Amino acid sequence: MNRESTFKRIMRNKATPLLIILIIMLIIAMIMTSGVTKGAPVSDMFTAGFMAKANIQAQLYKMVIQICMMCGLACIMITGNIDLSLAAQATLGALIFANCAKVMPWGAAVLIAFIAAVVFGLINTFMVNVLKFPSFIATIGISSVYGGFCNVITGGTQVQIAGGTGFSAIGTACIGPVPVMFIFAIVLLIIFQFVLSKTRFGRSMFMAGGNPMGARLCGLNPDRLRMVMFILNSVLAVLGGLLFSAQLSQAHPTSIITSAPNMTAMSATLLGGVAFMGGSGNLGGPLVAVILIDVFSNILDLLGVGSHWIILLNGVLLLVALVIDYVSETRRARAMILAATKD
């Protein structure tokens, strides 16, 4: 009896089907991309194609900025808001860092970039809390402003990160085959998950997202919570942007915006079971989802499918995530009605 309920609980977790899909996909990836089907030795499955060290590392590097943004996005979506200016904030933060690093030690430049991030967060907070703009459209507008600034201060060309030897070392350092940066991102994720599920602050986030009115009546300050969330988001986005530029030793005014890690992060967050309207979710599901999305597009890439199919599939994935969210929401609502009528 007890065992069955544990099994049921695992199956009910939103991450479980994703994990199963991921494992199947990994196996397919190992078989399809290693050339085993064309007569290569079976041991190639673990050393060539998808599993080749360079490929895996490239994927891990790609995930760093996505995971950073995902932590913030998941939190802000749990509280029932959204920030779509993450990519632009990350770019502008990285450019501020790169320009400051020319004239001062890189530690100080990082500090300035984070101060800028706090300012970005405060600007968003001001628009949503004081001016009462809908967070969606306000952050889109501000993202266009930041994107323009990025081009204005650079004239449209990339900025080399000068003298940042220590900084670039972060970008390329590895423990074994795993980049230090990736480990750092995972640690960040674990900390956020801990805060979400184990602390009073985390509980208050769920409450504010699930029932804003109730939260206010219970004495929570939704405006202050929103401010913390927006600042957190901006800081994480800029952190992601810094790590992204550390990989390349340069800050580019458009490359983060065009590779759209915030969109991947958002699809992953939804796919991983964070409700779009707030109030439920965790970070484990989104992590599995982000790996799933990257592995998926990587397989398509390795199989030589055109990049346009990947764009199409990104859109389809986002819609699939919405469908899953919809199905689980209706199921939960039905279960609640059933439970209510039972008594």
Added chain:
Amino acid sequence: MENKNFFKDRILPIVHKKIFTLIVILVAMVILFTIWAAAVGKNFFAPSTFKNILQSIIVSSFLTIGAGCLLITGNVDLAQSMFGALGGMIVAACIKNTLPAGVAIILALVVCAILGAVNGVMVAKLRFPAFISTLGMSYVARGFIYISSEIATGKAANINFNNPVTKWLGSGTFLNLPVGVYFMVVFFIIYGILISKTKFGKRMVMVGGNPVAATLAGINANKIIILMFINAAVLGGVAGLFNTSRVQQGTINAMGTAQFTGLTAAIIGGISFGGGIGGMGGAFVGLLILNTFQIGLSVVGINPFWSSVLSGLLLLVALGIDTFQMQRRFKVKKPKNDTVKEAA
């Protein structure tokens, strides 16, 4: 006394209308740019500038009409410009494969309508958040652009074509003005009448203002929302058609920067972001303001990178004005001190 009444009854209502404010802003902007351009030794107040402005609003006008109608019912379609680019690419691909232009255009608009219907069903029936589902659709549409070009020519690339019909649509002139301008004006008038004078338009406004009340009053809100999504997508397709016709090329990255143009113009033009308020006249003037601003900046010689910054700011300012007016509308008026005294 009589003069004062005349002022109160006739002039004040006009002044209080949003469109009056907008026209004042537009005129102020033209004057500002004229002075600014003169100060840097350029000429803004010239027929060629105004012709440029008209030419530049043709494509975005259809986007604005579609986005505006949708916004009145309280929804947003972020995929609209991508549907337009897809429509343009389909026209190019069909003409390249020797289909007549009429068939190509109809086919493109039908594809847009189908995608719009998908959007509408997702938002109205499945209750997906409009922002996020249409954002997903915009990626899907962008993928389709590449794929349709690949199907037509064997590789995903821009398609050049030459066709008299599309050439006439894109660069033909009538009475010294581009043909597209006439289409635009006709569309604005038709949709303006539809929204402000017909029963259907009243229903649209009602659905946007209070969907629950509209449903209780017997209006099929879902049907109207789905229709408006289809309408927005088809108008996006028309915009894409004009865009493609002008350059005689199906471009892969077409209309990439137009994602928020229609939305911005509609919000500047006083169509409230929450739905239920606004009309086509305001949207038209909003569009004029947006494009006068951009063309003015380029005439004055501002770095084009700044225009992205300033367009974003313009959207935020328009949002601010919208929010401010909504707050003022719903604020309970306190009785003035002297009236209270009189009552006492």
